[in-house]
Each structure stands twice: as C-alpha cells, then as structure tokens.
Amino acid sequence: MxxxxxxxxxxxxxxxxxxxxxxxxxxxxxxxxxxxxxxxxxxxxxxxxxxxxxxxxxxxxxxxxxxxxxxxxxxxxxxxxxxxxxxxxxxxxxxxxxxxxxxxxxxxxxxxxxxxxxxxxxxxxLKPQTKIITSAFLLALPKPTPGGEGLVLFADCGVIPQPSSGELVDIAYLGQEAYAFWSGQTPHVSFLSFSTVGSAEHPDVEKVRNAFKIFTEKYPNIIADGEVQFDTACVPSVAQRKNPQGKAQGKTNVFIFPDLDAGNIGYKITQRIGGAEAWGPILLGxxxxxxxxxxxxxxxxxxxxxxxxxxxx
The missing domain is CATH 3.40.50.10950 (Rossmann fold)
Structure with missing residues (x-):
C-alpha cells in the first residue's frame, strides 16, 4: 500500500x-x-x-x-x-x-x-514565477520534530550545487508550494545556515540572509525564518532563545538548505540514521x-x- x-x-x-x-x-x-x-x-x-x-x-x-x-x-x-x-x-x-x-x-x-x-x-x-528547476524530498519522520512536525520537506537535494540568493528564493517558493499540495497543511519555511540571524559573518551566511530578505519582501504572507541554524528551525525552546522575533518558532516543515552538499547529506542522514521514509527527488519548477x-x-x-x-x- x-x-x-x-x-x-x-x-x-x-x-x-x-x-x-x-x-x-x-x-x-x-x-x-x-x-x-x-x-x-x-x-x-x-x-x-x-x-x-x-x-x-x-x-x-x-x-x-x-x-x-x-x-x-x-x-x-x-x-x-x-x-x-x-x-x-x-x-x-x-x-x-x-x-x-x-x-x-x-x-x-x-x-x-x-x-x-x-x-x-x-x-x-518553466513556471512563470520561477527561473529554475529544483528538487525536493518529502520525508515522513519516525517521530515528530520537537516542534511537532511529522512530515517535512527538504530542498534542494538533487539539482543545483551552489544556488544563488535568487535561486534559493525560487527553491523556497516551489518547496513550500509542493508541501502545501502534499500535506494540506500550512508551510513553515526556514532558510538554513551555520548562523542564526547574525551570529556569524561569512559570504555563505550573507547569501542565505539575502535570500530570506528577498523572499519575505516577495512573499510576505508565507511564514518564513532566516538565516537560522537547524536547531533554531525545529526546536521551539531554541528558537525562543536564538530568534524570538521569528515566525516559525521551531515549527519548520520546509527546510531550505544553502547548497546541494548540505541538502543531499541532510536528507540521507535523516533517512539512513534517523529512520525517515524519504520520497523523491521530486522535480519542481x-x-x-x-x-x-x-x-x-x-x-x-x-x-x-x-x-x-x-x-x-
């Protein structure tokens, strides 16, 4: 079945x-x-x-x-x-x-x-609102995240090695759209980084920070946080300490990775060690x-x- x-x-x-x-x-x-x-x-x-x-x-x-x-x-x-x-x-x-x-x-x-x-x-x-084809995995977790999410989406995990800020915006938009179609639930998006809202400075952080800024300006009605570390994205108590002004507040269900290395490694760890059921990669765009x-x-x-x-x- x-x-x-x-x-x-x-x-x-x-x-x-x-x-x-x-x-x-x-x-x-x-x-x-x-x-x-x-x-x-x-x-x-x-x-x-x-x-x-x-x-x-x-x-x-x-x-x-x-x-x-x-x-x-x-x-x-x-x-x-x-x-x-x-x-x-x-x-x-x-x-x-x-x-x-x-x-x-x-x-x-x-x-x-x-x-x-x-x-x-x-x-x-291509879809008129995007300039890329990307990919996503839908993952059913063996137990919910600390934020209570049992079904999550990871993107991009299979197509764009080093997405620009603009491409991350498109990846996030397409990912949240697919998540809403599949789950029937409201997407909560997090742009992932090794920094949480300015805790570190690096060109890779700046890329994610810019993507989040562009995304929120373009799609103000979509719940999104960035740039945030993974624990801030999925643990409410950590989110409250590290990003108290954030909208997702540790209840992320759409995780946007900064590059293909992180996305591909992340979904395989979640699947192979975490025991998640992973479906994909599904092309989007x-x-x-x-x-x-x-x-x-x-x-x-x-x-x-x-x-x-x-x-x-």
Missing part, C-alpha cells in the same frame, strides 16, 4: 489530488515501470501511458512542433543538440503533457536526471508536473513519485 507511514490526513490529501488522473511513464519497457503502473491502477485508478520507442518515433512531428513552440517562446532557435531527441520517449511524454493528454510525466529509472530536465525544459518549460527518478528505483518507489507528481497537478 502506498504511503503507509504517512498520517491519514496527508495520505488522504495526496490520494485525493492524484486519484483518477493520467500519467506518462516514458520508460515503459522496464519491468519496474510496468509493475508501478499496475500499483497505480489498483490503488488510485491512475491511467498510465507506457512509453515505447515505436510510438515515440511515430509521434516525432508532434513532439518537434511542441519543442519548436517552447523554443520560440524563449526567443531561441531549437538547439542542434536537442533535435535528435524528438523520437525519445521522455520528450514524447513531455509533448503529451504540454497538450494535456496526460497530467504528469515521471522518467529517470533508466535515463539520467540531466536528460529528464532537458526534456521538461524543451517540452513544457516545470510549468507542468514533470519529475525524475533514481536509477535504482523500485516499482514501489516509482509509484510513490508518480502519485506525488500527479498531486502537483
């Missing part, structure tokens, strides 16, 4: 948002993908389009038309490096998504993350739900990512 470790409220919310929709799984010849499609049909009545090279070849012109349309929107000619991919199943899936024939695309148990992102950018483009998989993903992993990606539509 999908999402067994989730609270009933979050699980029901994801199921409600994903149920009965249609998804493209472009790597349709892989046994794991075929099994995932069966799971999705059985549990959520999700219709799956399993990609295959013969159909993708037949649909090349349709895929090319969509890719040219996206390129024109960007004001750039279609790259010669992209043209040979018009018969690729992941690009075909993106074209179907662009046309509304499916509600989401999930690929990557065979293809690389770079390939999946390239397909997303070439067929659906494409104009329509388009996500990646680990190449080591099991059928159950694929089904989980597919349901979460559909829940964003």
């Amino acid at each position: 999908l999402f067994q470790t989730l609270s009933s409220g979050a699980r029901d919310n994801i199921f409600m948002r994903a149920k009965g929709k249609t998804i493209s799984l472009p790597e349709g010849n892989d046994e794991r993908v075929i099994k995932a499609a069966e799971i999705l049909k059985k549990e959520l009545n999700i219709k799956t389009y399993l990609g295959n090279s013969q159909e993708a070849e037949k649909n090349k012109q349709k895929t090319l038309d969509i890719m040219q349309k996206i390129a024109e929107k960007k004001g750039k000619p279609l790259s010669d490096k992209i043209l040979p991919l018009i018969g690729d199943t992941t690009f075909e899936g993106g074209a179907k998504l662009h046309l509304g024939e499916v509600d989401a695309v999930v690929s990557g148990c065979v293809n690389s993350t770079a390939h999946v992102i390239r397909a997303a950018l070439s067929t659906v483009g 494409a104009a329509k739900p388009f996500s990646d998989l680990s190449r080591g993903a099991s059928a159950e992993d694929i089904a989980h990512v597919a349901a979460l990606t559909l829940a964003l539509s």
